[in-house]
Amino acid sequence: MSPPRGTRRIRANRIPRPLLVPAVLGVALLILPLAGLLIRTPWSHLGAELRSAAAVQALWLSLWTATCATAISVIIGVPLAWILARREFAGRRLLRALVILPLVLPPVVGGVALLLAFGRNGVLGHWLYNSFGFSLPFTPAAVILAQTFVAMPFLIVAVEGALRSSTGELESAAETLGAQPWQVFLRVSLPLIAPSLAAGAVLCWARALGEFGATITFAGSFPGRTQTMPIAVYYALENDPAAAIALSLVLLVVSLCVLVGLRDSWFPVGSGLQDRGVRT
Amino acid sequence: MTIRRRTISIGAAMALSAVGLAAVGLAGCATSNQSPSQSPSQSPTQSLSPTAAKPAALSGTITVFAASSLKETFTKLGAAFEAANPGTKILFSFAASSGLATQITSGAPADVFAAASTTTMTTVVSAGLASSPVTFAKNTMEIAVPPTNPAGIAALADLSQSGVKVALCQVAVPCGSTAAKVFKAAKLTVSAVTLEPDVKSVLGKVELGEVDAGVVYVTDVLAAGSKVLGITIPSSVNATTAYPIAALSGSTNPALAQAFLAYVTSADGQAVLTAAGFAGP
Structure with a gap:
């Protein structure tokens, strides 16, 4: 439609129409619901909604369980990621696929699986119950386990990716200089991957905070014990929509903070193409 | 300058037209889902009286x-x-x-x-x-327990014992509010381990044996067959929902x-x- 009037550079920066229309739809689809949430937020009594005992209880439970799940993920996920990235062994690809499966597995399926493994009648849970009289479901520990199951793969993928993209030359050098493998990991590998580890941990924490399907299936829902924020939102929608919106807003704000915090280390903005177009 | 202005105008156009396009797009999808199922000959006037609706x-x-x-x-x-x-x-x-x-x-x-x-x-x-x-x-309420009845539940009062794991519906759901009426009538305090989103979730936790008992409808116990055991709640305290x-x-x-x-x-x-x-x- 428009004649080729501008310089070559300007045309290079234009968006072709067949791409623009779907892109606009994409913008609408992703941003409108958030706008809807903001528009319907009961701003006048937002404070009261958020100070209500139920909201505080759910928020507190979510915060501490997600933090525990992240801590567990770091403690056992980093070594696992290191082994997957740095060692060759039979079945490594299969192990890697299984370990990150929860990334794509529907969380509720994860919940059913957890119940069948760690439930009172589960493969492992049965033994736990018979030996120690301890049953995991419906406890905050079950919430943490469900969150760890779903969120740890995010951390593993981040750390493994960082380890793979570093060549390992520094590690080799350290080994040549006589460092023990454990020292190499602690003094060389770990500092190298620290930024990715931090990003992975934040992503893991955010995923744990938002966990719903596996949690409600495996841990059930009881206020103050297993009813996390997302479950509280889901329940509140049925009898107190204003509370549901207020709780949702909190989760939205937390998610935004996470994204802003991660912006540079995890989602590199503009891989250079756009900048180069303007600069040259 | 030219470049900058153009970039801004594209961004603004995207934001402005987003609302309209999305609405049109979504409405289009919605109507195309529904329309094939409707009879073209159907008129709203004939539909209002049930007797007028002949099976044909x-x-x-x-x-x-x-x-x-x-x-x-x-x-x-x-x-x-x-x-x-x-x-x-x-x-x-x-x-x-x-x-x-x-x-x-x-x-x-x-x-x-x-x-x-x-x-x-x-x-x-x-x-x-x-x-x-x-x-x-x-419908009225009944106690459902796993077939093995691990906690040896025999009566409604057993649900209030400590250590007995009970699943109930959350109170906003009819099965939850009706169960609450039963406990009130029986003057019992039952602390559940989980408040489930609907009655079938309660039944599921009982069937899996993860809880010792759940309070569900009489009809749910019947429908579950041998997967659960029903324990009747006396009619003097039982509650009914319409x-x-x-x-x-x-x-x-x-x-x-x-x-x-x-x-x-x-x-x-x-x-x-x-x-x-x-x-x-």
Whole structure:
């Protein structure tokens, strides 16, 4: 439609129409619901909604369980990621696929699986119950386990990716200089991957905070014990929509903070193409 | 400068046209989903009176939002209705009545609503989305325990013992509020380990043996067969909930909605409900 009037550079920066229309739809689809949430937020009594005992209880439970799940993920996920990235062994690809499966597995399926493994009648849970009289479901520990199951793969993928993209030359050098493998990991590998580890941990924490399907299936829902924020939102929608919106807003704000915090280390903005177009 | 201005205008255009385009796009998808199911000859005037709806005139699809506890009976009723009225299709969405009521008041496309309590139906009626609901069944509560009865539950009072794991519906759901009435009448304090989103989730936790007992409807224990054991709650303390059904004013096929409603309340429909353990209205 428009004649080729501008310089070559300007045309290079234009968006072709067949791409623009779907892109606009994409913008609408992703941003409108958030706008809807903001528009319907009961701003006048937002404070009261958020100070209500139920909201505080759910928020507190979510915060501490997600933090525990992240801590567990770091403690056992980093070594696992290191082994997957740095060692060759039979079945490594299969192990890697299984370990990150929860990334794509529907969380509720994860919940059913957890119940069948760690439930009172589960493969492992049965033994736990018979030996120690301890049953995991419906406890905050079950919430943490469900969150760890779903969120740890995010951390593993981040750390493994960082380890793979570093060549390992520094590690080799350290080994040549006589460092023990454990020292190499602690003094060389770990500092190298620290930024990715931090990003992975934040992503893991955010995923744990938002966990719903596996949690409600495996841990059930009881206020103050297993009813996390997302479950509280889901329940509140049925009898107190204003509370549901207020709780949702909190989760939205937390998610935004996470994204802003991660912006540079995890989602590199503009891989250079756009900048180069303007600069040259 | 030129470059900068153009970039901004593209961004602004995207933001501005986003709303309109999305609305058009979504509406287009929604209508294309619904239109094939509707009979082109159908007129709104003939549909309002149920007696005018001759079986031969019925066609198309309706969506029935029904309480979880109606899953077995309504699935059966739907199949029987479709068999008696070729060319019709009854789709069901089973969930907690309170959740369904929220969906309906938020604009979910449904033709009939069957709730497990008058309270949940009232929220839909008072929103102006349904009128004159009819009670078609009643239900009472029963204790469901795993077949092995691990905690040795023998009576309602056993549920209040410490160490007994009990699953209940959350209070917003009819099975939760009805169970609460039972405990109040029996002067018992029962601390549940979990408050489930609907009655079938309670039953599921019992079937898996993860809880020692759940309070569900009489009809759920019957429908679960040998997967759970039922322990009767004495009628002196038991509570009853009524099941109202109504055609929704937003229905795109009111004739079919009314016909299905009439079938549920007919002698044939009542026979299916009674066989499943429901009490008559």
